[in-house]
Amino acid sequence: MFSAPHEIAFGDVFLPPLLLVIAIAYACALLTARGLAGIGLHRVIAAPALFELSLTAIYTVLIGTFIIPS
Incomplete structure (x- = not known):
């Protein structure tokens, strides 16, 4: 089952995976x-x-598609 990735924490700052x-x-x-x-x-x-x-848009789609969420 596919689960959506959660926020990534850098100390007390939470970043959405799409930002990275x-x-x-x-x-x-x-x-x-x-x-x-x-x-x-x-x-x-x-x-x-x-x-x-x-x-940037093309690379965003490619990277977002092919990175497997953990």
């Missing part, structure tokens, strides 16, 4: 965008901010 997934996804999106800029593909991106936001 979004932070990891944003870091992955930044690395991907910098990698694409490093090889020169940043010239074909019309809206860099929208590109970064969409990469």
